Amino acid sequence: MPAYNEAEGLPGFLAEIHEHLAPLAERLEIVVVNDRSTDDTSRVLHDLAADLPGLVVVDAEVNRGHGPTALAAYRAGLERSPDLVLHVDGDGQFHGADLARVVRASGSTGADVVHGVRRGREDPWFRRVLTGAVGLVVAAAVGRRVPDVNTPLRAYRPATLTALLEGVPADALVPHVHFSLAEVRRDDLVRYVEVASLPRRGSNQTGTMWGVERPPKLPPKRLRQFAVASAAELWRVSLRPGAAR
Template sequence: MDLDRLAVVMPAYNEAEGLPGFLEELERTLSPLARHLDLVVVDDRSTDATAAVLHDLSGRLPALTVIEAEANRGHGPTALAAYRAGLELGPDLVVHVDGDGQFHGIDVARAVRATVSTGADVVHGVRRGREDPWFRRVLTGIVGIVVGFAAGRRVPDVNTPLRVYRPAALAELLEFVPDDALVPHVHFSLAEA
């Protein structure tokens, strides 16, 4: 693979239990894909041990950069801050993934490979067999219908947290989304379509 720099960005809130294994898995599966790997985690002022866990991990994972938000702002603004931090590194690709275990390192690597092999500006990972509560699945379905109607075509998994972007495409999308957007991926999906 001809990637010089790959940046993985991740918002985190109360993910102390799952982050160590997931970040180690990401480093293991993604390091072979680029000469330089960055793992950027923005902690949204977690109330559990996330900050301490990330501090400990930063000593063991050289690819890891931890950013502590000044205040808890919610998932959307934290994800946008993570995207901006990733762009500042000058990567060939920016990958967004949540740290809640919905995807595995191999899924992320597959999305990166698909982006490179197709030359696409944007690649989404699509969740299948979600184990979210029924009301979240229904809400996502309704939002998907609205976005599909507005965009003129169906967008699978409109709010997926696994996304790979070429920097120019991501920078353009970030211009259209307010800093306080609660669900920026829905905005992105609409603009991408």
């Protein structure tokens, strides 16, 4: 789990995750990588670690953004020698019960990866347009549609995840889009589970990633810059002829 400025929502979300996943595993460890949050996220996590079994807190040395922090979380998870790695963002936009459904689907289908496909998203119109555009580009590249191509809720077999990590740079902005492309090209066994999409936990509806405090009507500057940089990265890493891994 990557986390940035999620002090309000993390206690409840982590407790919910533990409640629903602990019965499914002989050993459950929840690895949270704190991306140099500017709120009380670090203190909250270390306080929780004293009482929540299996919670592992990693404080990043510098703020690197969501993509690199997600990749760091994946790598930290693999270091625990797991049978399965489940990724979810720290903003708490999923039910703990849906995380358990994704884990159970991994066990029952033997899939290399299970994607949680979000339903009922209440994102601003421009986020939906951006997601749709990325989906169309990926479909054109691999010859078929990939549902919810950038979903952050995924369960990976360690061998599959290790191979995917080798194909993206450690500072990738949109690692999950690269993963989705590579999974199709590698012919990995992918299964999809529909899950509910919830509002972000905590009092700030937008978080601090885009530099705005309220849901904007137009794309904020940081999001526009991120979209341009991500498009360039997708071309360079996964879409440019000869770049496919």
